[in-house]
Amino acid sequence: MDVIEAMETCIAMRYLKEDPIPKADLERLVYAATRASSPGNSQEWDFIILTEAAVKAEIGDAIWTAVAPMFETLTAGAAGVEGRMYSGAAHLAKNFAKVPAWILGCARKNYPPQAPTEAFMHSTIYPAGQNLIVAARSMGLGTTFTTFQTEAESVIRTTLAVPQDVHLCVLIAVGYPEKPFGRVRRKPVEDVTHWNHW
Numbered sequence: 001m002d003v004i005e006a007m008e009t010c011i012a013m014r015y016l017k018e019d020p021i022p023k024a025d026l027e028r029l030v031y032a033a034t035r036a037s038s039p040g041n042s043q044e045w046d047f048i049i050l051t052e053a054a055v056k057a058e059i060g061d062a063i064w065t066a067v068a069p070m071f072e073t074l075t076a077g078a079a080g081v082e083g084r085m086y087s088g089a090a091h092l093a094k095n096f097a098k099v100p101a102w103i104l105g106c107a108r109k110n111y112p113p114q115a116p117t118e119a120f121m122h123s124t125i126y127p128a129g130q131n132l133i134v135a136a137r138s139m140g141l142g143t144t145f146t147t148f149q150t151e152a153e154s155v156i157r158t159t160l161a162v163p164q165d166v167h168l169c170v171l172i173a174v175g176y177p178e179k180p181f182g183r184v185r186r187k188p189v190e191d192v193t194h195w196n197h198w
């Protein structure tokens with residue numbers, strides 16, 4: 001698949017089949033992620049792949065307990081595209097353990113060496129995450145970026161034995177899509193492009 005076509009159809013896929021994903025394909029996603037650029041080629045990233053049912057159940061329960069009240073309010077108050085986004089996000093969180101794989105993108109705050117910042121840490125993990133979701137799309141896999149890890153950080157740290165200096169930056173759902181890959185809807189290029197001055 002052409003890389004632009006993969007980007008054009010790399011929608012947040014919140015409805016995923018339970019079918020397991022071959023280990024080699026999950027490793028290929030990490031391979032794609034780690035081909036990304038990073039500040040000073042620091043590569044301060046790590047990826048924890050969650051496929052074990054018991055681990056997903058423990059983390060999923062903690063996340064759903066934390067987010068259920070918020071989603072009740074959000075889904076009641078929204079309609080149209082926004083409503084579908086919230087109900088899809090609620091479905092994903094509620095069915096956390098049924099998602100075949102979650103990839104937790106982690107990073108260390110080590111760049112620049114003389115004065116490390118969180119900004120550089122996030123600028124390390126997000127290009128890698130974008131590589132991962134586009135590669136997944138090219139392989140016929142659906143993904144959704146989430147920040148669900150922020151809702152149950154202490155449970156995740158304990159369950160997965162994550163070192164204290166490692167930040168939990170993004171939690172990406174991966175699975176075969178239950179719905180067709182639509183096209184992403186984004187602002188037109190001419191609305192956001194500025195030639196030579198603002």
Ligand SMILES: Cc1cc2nc3c(=O)[nH]c(=O)nc-3n(C[C@H](O)[C@H](O)[C@H](O)COP(=O)(O)O)c2cc1C
Pocket residue numbers: 010011012013014085088089092144145146147148183184185
């Ligand atoms: C940093 C980041 C955090 C996100 N967090 C969530 C999330 O917690 N739950 C969710 O369902 N989608 C999440 N998304 C997905 C966006 O909501 C989604 O990409 C956006 O609404 C556009 O939809 P589309 O990609 O399907 O076109 C996140 C995306 C990014 C980049």
